[in-house]
Each structure stands twice: as structure tokens, then as C-alpha cells.
Amino acid sequence: MGKKRTVDIVEALALPITEENGVELVDVEYVKEGQDWFLRIYIDKEEGITLDDCQAVSETLSKKLDETDPIEESYYLEVSSPGLDRELKKDKDYEKFKGRLVQISLYEPLDGKKTIEGELIGLENGFVSIKADGKKKIEIPREKIGKVKLAVIIE
Template sequence: MAKKRTVDIVEAFALPIVEENGVELVDVEYIKEGQDWFLRVYIDKENGITLDDCQAVSEALSKKLDETDPIEESYYLEVSSPGLDRELKKDKDYEKFKGRMIQISLYEPLDGKKMIEGELLGLEGNAVVIKVDERHNLEIPREKIGKVKLAVIIE
């Protein structure tokens, strides 16, 4: 089964389960690492998730996946938080995290840099807009971006 189709099926199964448990479905990944396949489901909620949240979603989702058996190969199911440095993938992520510091990894250097950090101002059309300093905003087309994640600020 194609990776994209697997992710779509798992998202459809996971959505009602996460809603029942009062958490948000952030992302689903189905990736091969070495010889093993991993189905990773990332969940979150306003004040952060607990191990109990992860366990409840994991048990319910595992039961649903066992009943329907949509994935041919064997895999490991992992349910966890997206972490402090979570990746921004969906348009709603850019809205939710406006005003936060982000790190952008580029496919090719821009002004000699492949990594740019700044305050997220949002999306404009197909570009991520950040404030790099008090006088300069930068619009970076999404097709030039490899990854966008929240910056972890240690004070």
C-alpha cells in the first residue's frame, strides 16, 4: 500500500478517536527506518498532552487498526506529542503559531544561508512570511522550503 494512502486511512481512523479523547490530531507519519516500519501519530492539546492521553489514543487506534487491518506489512505504532520544536506542515499551524520564533530549512541557500530564523508573521499566498529583524520581513516561497519548525528558545 502506498505511504500516502496509508496515512490518509490512519488519519480517517484517528480523527474520531482523538476527538473523543479531547486532543488534536497534529500529524501522521508512516516511515521506514532500517528494516522496520513506524506509524507515528502526533497529538496535542492546549496545555500539553500526558502519557494517559497518548495511551488512550494508542489503545483505541491500535484496536481499530487490528479490526480493519489496512496495513499489509508489520509496523510499530507510536503515539506522542509533536514536541517543543514541532514541524509546521498545515496552513492552520501557521495561523496558530503566529508571533512565535521559527526555523526554516531551505533546499538552496538564500543570501548564503540554508537555515533562517525569525518571528512567524503568517502565510501570504504560497509564501511563509517572517520578521528577521526590526526593519526587515522576508517572504519565502514554500517550494523553496524543506522544513519549518518552532524554534526552541532557552532563556
């Protein structure tokens, strides 16, 4: 079974579990690192994720995965928060985090830069719009973007 199909199956199994636990299912990753496979579930909620949230989702999902056995390889299950510098992957993320400072990594340089920071304006018609340098609006085609992450400001 392919990685995409595995992620889709796990996402379908995890969604009702996260909803029951009052958290949002942010992302599912199934990746091989060295010899080992990792199934990573990222969850979030307005007031932030606690260890208890992660444990509750992990225990329930682990039982469900054992029952349905959708993954052939052995793997490690990890449930965690997406972190302060979370990646924006879904369209709804661009709406939710409008006005926040983001860091965009590009596949090819734009004006000599492969990384651009600015205030997120949004996602529309396949373009990510930000306000850079406090005033200049930049629209970047989504297919030219490697990653969009929330920027972490350390004061």
C-alpha cells in the first residue's frame, strides 16, 4: 500500500477520535527515517495541546489501528502538537492564520531570495499573498512554494 493511501486511511480512522477528544486533526504523516517507519499524528486546539490530549488520542487510535491493521510494516505511533512554527498545509490554515507572520520557502529564488517573511494576507486562486517589509504585497503561486510555516518571534 502506498504512503498516500496509508495516510488517507489513518486520517479517516483518526478524525472521529480527535473530534471525540475535542481536538483538531491537523496532519497525518507516514515517513521512513533510517530503518524505521513513523506514523505521526498532529493535533491542536485553541488553548493548546496538553500531554493528556496526546495520550488520550494515542491510546484510542493505537487500539483502532490494532483492530483494523491497515499498515503492513511495523511503525512507531507519535501524537503531538504541530508546534509554534507549524506548517500551513490545508486551505483552511490560510484563513485561520491570516494576519500572522509567516515564513515561505520557495523552490526557486524570487528577487534573489529563497525564503520570504511577511504578514499572511491569505490564499486565493492558487496564490499565497503576504505583506512583506510592512507594506509591499507579494503574491506567490502555490506551486512555487515548498513550505509555508508560522514564524516564531523571540523577544
